[in-house]
Ligand SMILES: Nc1ncnc2c1ncn2[C@@H]1O[C@H](COP(=O)(O)OP(=O)(O)OP(=O)(O)O)[C@@H](O)[C@H]1O
């Protein structure tokens with residue numbers, strides 16, 4: 023024994039611990055960066071152009087939105103195989119509402135200011151309700167989620183088909199289509215403003231978290247590390263905005279936009295797309311879902327139930343109702359994804375969302391959600407979706423054959439889980 | 453003798469064909485520690501799980517504070533101020549100690565968000581009383597030792613000012629020092645007027661801690677005795693043979 027025992031020996035901390043960075047997240051970011059760099063080399067710099075980054079971003083949104091909900095589903099040891107089909111049903115309902123039901127029965131023509139909002143409200147209602155019904159079958163009637171949603175996959179895909187007789191329905195309402203990506207962007211100025219505000223909010227959040235720790239006398243990281251993190255986050259946000267803002271709207275398209283307003287385009291006029299509204303939507307959902315996961319009772323119960331369902335039940339948590347809520351949230355997110363997906367395509371097509379269930383589950387799993395339950399993060403799932411989409415578009419740009427693309431994506435999914443298992447063993451978790 | 457706060461009357465429950473608890477009655481008074489003894493599989497845990505709302509009895513009645521109580525879920529039991537330390541501990545392994553301690557009863561701030569800092573501070577306070585060596589407040593409880601996990605389960609049961617405390621083998625994984633602290637805690641809670649049901653296989657410990665011991669065998673109640681009226685050997689005989697005096701009449 024030493025002569026002067028130290029009651030609280032300061033544990034050795036490496037750089038990552040000092041910055042309180044999640045090693046797993048860092049690994050995923052690194053993997054993502056490497057994928058981007060490799061494709062950029064293989065495509066002679068075409069992969070990391072502003073145009074491609076923009077496209078990649080809007081292509082990811084629909085799957086990423088659903089992946090955030092899939093985290094909750096998988097964390098509670100369930101699965102949802104019906105998300106792609108539910109998306110199709112919601113999309114069909116919204117398309118029919120805009121183009122048929124509202125004009126025919128309520129006399130509201132396409133383009134009326136109320137039409138998109140009524141359609142979205144109807145879609146959200148349908149998605150949430152159908153999700154809740156699936157949750158009821160799983161939670162209260164104890165049918166395994168795998169079976170309920172496998173049935174749901176067949177049912178909802180074909181309900182959508184039946185409603186529309188398999189026809190493509192479009193064009194959709196112009197305001198509605200703004201949620202799709204390219205047809206609805208903030209423009210340069212507002213994108214910069216959004217970036218600045220987002221940076222300030224992020225810094226404020228980090229600062230108040232630190233203050234809260236100080237109040238309770240908990241250890242905090244060095245103030246320098248705090249500033250470094252803020253700088254990093256700020257640079258990330260503003261860098262992203264800068265890239266999106268450097269994607270110029272093609273002159274021909276600009277001319278058409280001016281013509282539509284009955285004006286002549288001034289000589290030498292140029293404008294950038296900026297931040298798509300769909301991405302804004304994804305950011306809002308990501309923040310909301312993260313808050314739910316970390317800061318609400320609902321989120322706490324979701325993770326507790328995933329960790330030990332019996333303990334959750336014995337602690338007085340109504341795990342059956344919890345299951346209904348989780349699947350209802352999943353259904354609502356399917357409806358929101360349906361807005362984004364159909365708006366991006368500018369119509370509802372019969373095969374919309376096909377195989378999305380697999381992409382969504384893969385995104386959540388690559389993002390670190392454990393199928394054994396209790397573990398998973400919202401930002402991980404979104405990053406997972408981004409990695410999947412980058413692989414897919416990157417390979418398409420390089421000219422890899424379609425079958426080979428799927429073979430690669432499938433292998434990556436299995437490899438990601440394997441790496442995760444090895445990593446967790448090393449880290450002494452589970 | 454004061455009136456019992458808990459009265460279990462003729463409780464029975466079967467799993468498939470097995471009568472795990474067979475027509476068992478048990479009373480506990482405020483400020484009284486009742487020890488429940490019996491061999492493995494005697495039905496002790498099953499009996500207390502009926503009181504804690506984890507299982508539904510097939511027949512019998514539960515009376516709390518002189519009124520018939522309808523306990524159908526752990527939530528109902530909590531409403532009657534019944535807290536339970538389960539033999540299996542019932543912890544969510546992926547969550548840290550404060551989250552487990554407040555599971556189902558999280559402290560929230562003005563916005564309705566869970567207040568992790570406040571819960572951690574409270575956990576620190578109660579752990580200082582129960583197990584001063586306990587420092588791992590940020591790790592998931594899967595990273596804790598058996599005894600540390602048990603401390604978390606005990607803290608959860610005593611934090612919320614229970615009136616009725618059920619402890620199913622609370623010291624099974626604890627070291628000598630920690631066991632002593634739990635014994636002190638039981639004395640303190642008893643003097644505050646809590647009614648405690650304690651399950652343990654350690655007969656000597658039970659003789660020291662309890663006012664009354666009840667012995668179960670094969671789902672049935674063998675008998676209930678005040679500790680000053682019995683010897684340890686007599687208790688052992690009740691556990692093993694199902695009667696108080698071995699061969700007393702024969703020899
Ligand atoms: N959920 C269940 N399903 C089926 N049988 C059960 C269940 N719970 C308990 N039993 C049975 O009921 C009987 C009593 O079990 P119980 O757990 O109450 O015993 P115990 O007295 O607590 O034993 P121990 O000292 O080993 O903890 C056993 O035969 C057990 O197999």
Ligand SMILES: [Mg+2]
Nearest residue numbers: 496497498539
């Ligand atoms: Mg037991």
